[in-house]
Amino acid sequence: MKIVISGFYGLGNTGDEAILEAIIYNLREQLENPEITVFSLSPDKTAKEHHVNSVYRGWRHDFKKKVGALKGADLLISGGGGLLQDTYPTRFLFGPLPYYLLIVFLAKLCGTKVMFFSQGIGPVHSKWGKILMKVFANMADFVTVRDQYSKDLLHRLGVTRPQTVVTSDIVFAYQPRKSTACIDSLPLENRDNLVAVSVRPWFEKVKQFEQMAQILDALIEHRGVTPVFVPMEGHHDAKASERVLAQMVHKDQCYVLGTDFSPNQYVNFIGECQLTIGMRLHALIFSTIMGVPHIGLSYDKKVESLLKRNHMWEFSAALQDIDVDEMITNAIGLMDHREKYSEIILNSAAELKQEALRNVELLKEKFLK
Missing domain, CATH: 3.40.50.2000 (Glycogen Phosphorylase B;)
Incomplete structure (x- = not known):
């Protein structure tokens, strides 16, 4: 199975790097030889640390590589973590919320299925953020969220097309290795x-x-x-x-x-x-x-x-x-x-x-x- 993972990776946030490590570990534990590509701000580092393919996540570089990765994938995993929120400024196509939703849109244009994976949703306060969520989040094929609040918020935002299941943060399936x-x-x-x-x-x-x-x-x-x-x-x-x-x-x-x-x-x-x-x-x-x-x-x-x-x-x-x-x-x-x-x-x-x-x-x- 060929999987692309999109999230807040390669930016030095310990929580998000733990999320990525937990996703990759558990995919490899439960799937037979998955081929994994990660969209990362530090693709060389991500590829080396996790033994995956990695493509620069920003729009300004490697756009063709992102399209190629999505066209060749069976599934885009969007998540986990709190990706879909507008706490930080959201202006038209700039900000975290538009970025992650447009990756979803791009995946769908490439004919690739999409799963929101162990996500925390919100807050989404802006009018534009709510519009983006209703239009693009409904393009997901399946959604798991890490708490009931996130599921309830999705429904309030009008995201009802994909099935939504409450699970927990994937980091709870993290496997620590002894280190001092x-x-x-x-x-x-x-x-x-x-x-x-x-x-x-x-x-x-x-x-x-x-x-x-x-x-x-x-x-x-x-x-x-x-x-x-x-x-x-x-x-x-x-x-x-x-x-x-x-x-x-x-x-x-x-x-x-x-x-x-x-x-x-x-x-x-x-x-x-x-x-x-x-x-x-x-x-x-x-x-x-x-x-x-x-x-x-x-x-x-x-x-x-x-x-x-x-x-x-x-x-x-x-x-x-x-x-x-x-x-x-x-x-x-x-x-x-x-x-x-x-x-x-x-x-x-x-x-x-x-x-x-x-x-x-x-x-x-x-x-x-």
Whole structure:
């Protein structure tokens, strides 16, 4: 089977690279010798890392190669991740939403079937974004989404032609391989009380950086933890981490991991921690996979949806509703009863993994003749 994968690949986002790795691994596990081509911003790197064919994803270069790949493919996988949203500016044919939908349109012009694969949908607020979704998303032949919110939003947007099934994020079917690269990179005297921290920029919102600083200072003072920032999207998250550190009293007791580690190295590091406090969805998914209790600071419905599915929402908060004292109490409670909550999380992870594997099972059922 010849498959083209389109997504936010080759741009250094750890979550999206984990998505790609999980898709490729599970396709190879369940299909017989699939021939895979990935549209990537760094095609040489993607081809080398994953042993796939890769074509530059942008419109300005290699258009004929993209058309050729789609014409020769049996299926375009669009996803996973949160591709179909207009949080970032959408202007006519510019922006994430038009890009991914026009790839779908191009695939259909080439006679290729399309599957939205383990996608998170939205938000879609703009009038133009809603029009694009209704016209082009309905061209998909089959859709799996990673949460119920995404399915409901598709229906509200008028995307009703393809069948839509709720599964889970394909990263729940990620297969970690043992690595100590991250933890070995830090000059730690004690590895027993680590707290993973994931922060990201989110438009004009900055209050959460001050609040995170207060939470971490309190945990250092009361529990002697060592916070370690995990920059899931390179320099963007590294800068956000520095904004937290700049407001901390005990910043000298914190560390920031390097930005060039792989998803596998980051997931192994998070597995060494007592607790994760984070904004990034895939930092929280990594925590779930590894059975690490976590507090999520939800900037988007996708984060809230995950935290409700893995039973961590009661300890978490929407970004605009953070209560510092409550978060400190929740963090201490999760660490005091870590074994109990780790078991709850691992049970959730097992269920979510089975749902993630359904993405490939449904692909086989719908498209493998």
